[in-house]
Amino acid sequence: MKIAFAGAGYIINIHAKAARALADVELAAVVEKYPDRSAEFAKKFRIKRIYETVDDLLKAGGVDALVIGTPNFLHASQAIAALEAGVHVLVEKPMAQDVRQAEKMIEASEKSGAKLMVAHCWRFDKDVNWLKDQTGKLGKIIRTKGYGVHAHWGPSGWFTQKALAGGGAMADMGIHAIDTARYLLNDPKPVSVFAKLGTHYTDFDVDDTGVVFIEWENGTSSYVESGWWQPHTDGPEAATQLYGTQGFGQLFPTQVELPNAEAQKVETIKSGFKFPRKEQCPQSMYDTQMAYFLKCIRENLVPVPGGAEGLVNMKVIEAAYQSNREGRVVEVK
Numbered sequence: 001m002k003i004a005f006a007g008a009g010y011i012i013n014i015h016a017k018a019a020r021a022l023a024d025v026e027l028a029a030v031v032e033k034y035p036d037r038s039a040e041f042a043k044k045f046r047i048k049r050i051y052e053t054v055d056d057l058l059k060a061g062g063v064d065a066l067v068i069g070t071p072n073f074l075h076a077s078q079a080i081a082a083l084e085a086g087v088h089v090l091v092e093k094p095m096a097q098d099v100r101q102a103e104k105m106i107e108a109s110e111k112s113g114a115k116l117m118v119a120h121c122w123r124f125d126k127d128v129n130w131l132k133d134q135t136g137k138l139g140k141i142i143r144t145k146g147y148g149v150h151a152h153w154g155p156s157g158w159f160t161q162k163a164l165a166g167g168g169a170m171a172d173m174g175i176h177a178i179d180t181a182r183y184l185l186n187d188p189k190p191v192s193v194f195a196k197l198g199t200h201y202t203d204f205d206v207d208d209t210g211v212v213f214i215e216w217e218n219g220t221s222s223y224v225e226s227g228w229w230q231p232h233t234d235g236p237e238a239a240t241q242l243y244g245t246q247g248f249g250q251l252f253p254t255q256v257e258l259p260n261a262e263a264q265k266v267e268t269i270k271s272g273f274k275f276p277r278k279e280q281c282p283q284s285m286y287d288t289q290m291a292y293f294l295k296c297i298r299e300n301l302v303p304v305p306g307g308a309e310g311l312v313n314m315k316v317i318e319a320a321y322q323s324n325r326e327g328r329v330v331e332v333k
């Protein structure tokens, strides 16, 4: 399997490490705008082929898959070009800048048959999957609370420019907590979204502060906080709490609490996973994600999270921005 990488920045280094660790995989090419970055990346991962654009890579051919970790405004055009050329795509979150672009990416994948996977990485995390396995003990989950917040820091550069990023902290960080909640709830469809977003800690033209309230088709509600440069966060990235009729579950620290009214006590089942972690976003999560992407290609499986899951997240994000602009609840179709 010959894999190419678009962007030679922070996340692509993590994806390349993940790919390098797998058998029968060749790190074949890199596409990067800045020659010094591509040269350094190519040297580090012993990559022979270097291109400045995805079109040049596709013209040259000879790759099976493309991992896209460029600024958000490039995701749709680069993914569509690759998919139309029959090259499988793993694209970073947010999959696109808006719903329309996301739909076009899905269309391109359906037309060519090339796989489209979206890197909603928390679905591959061991704590998240431990909690998902426990959800049957919680009864009906009534509400969830989650966090996609950076306290005392935030990104710079293209992340903070609307034209290049699409959105701010809600699109960048809130999306992690939204997708984690949805995964833990078994991927319900959103019905409505209400959000309050703002820019209070920086002078960027995107949001650095947000709350969003999502109502799902199964009656569950999710509350998610997003932020950069916040003075405090109640939980690290993707931390999520589940309030069920029969119990409570949470990530980071990861455990469930099951009240027993008769015995007048609460039984706590601990995951046994360490908290706080050495790294909140561990390499192992991305390793599992990459292995799954390749498995989907080899075994001809529809990736989950794929275009369908990425699109739902884009619908929630787009509705959140609309809700904030219009000051009302926005229905999601």
Ligand SMILES: NC(=O)c1ccc[n+]([C@@H]2O[C@H](COP(=O)([O-])OP(=O)(O)OC[C@H]3O[C@@H](n4cnc5c(N)ncnc54)[C@H](O)[C@@H]3O)[C@@H](O)[C@H]2O)c1
Binding pocket: 006, 007, 008, 009, 010, 011, 012, 031, 032, 033, 034, 037, 052, 053, 054, 068, 069, 070, 071, 072, 074, 092, 093, 094, 119, 121, 172, 281
């Ligand atoms: N899942 C996660 O945990 C996670 C973490 C960080 C970033 N991300 C996502 O990954 C993507 C990249 O983020 P990052 O932090 O790696 O950013 P980054 O700025 O570190 O890297 C982006 C790279 O793309 C390059 N680039 C810019 N224009 C290009 C072009 N036209 N063609 C090719 N390369 C080009 C830049 O020079 C840079 O090297 C974003 O969508 C972000 O949301 C995901």
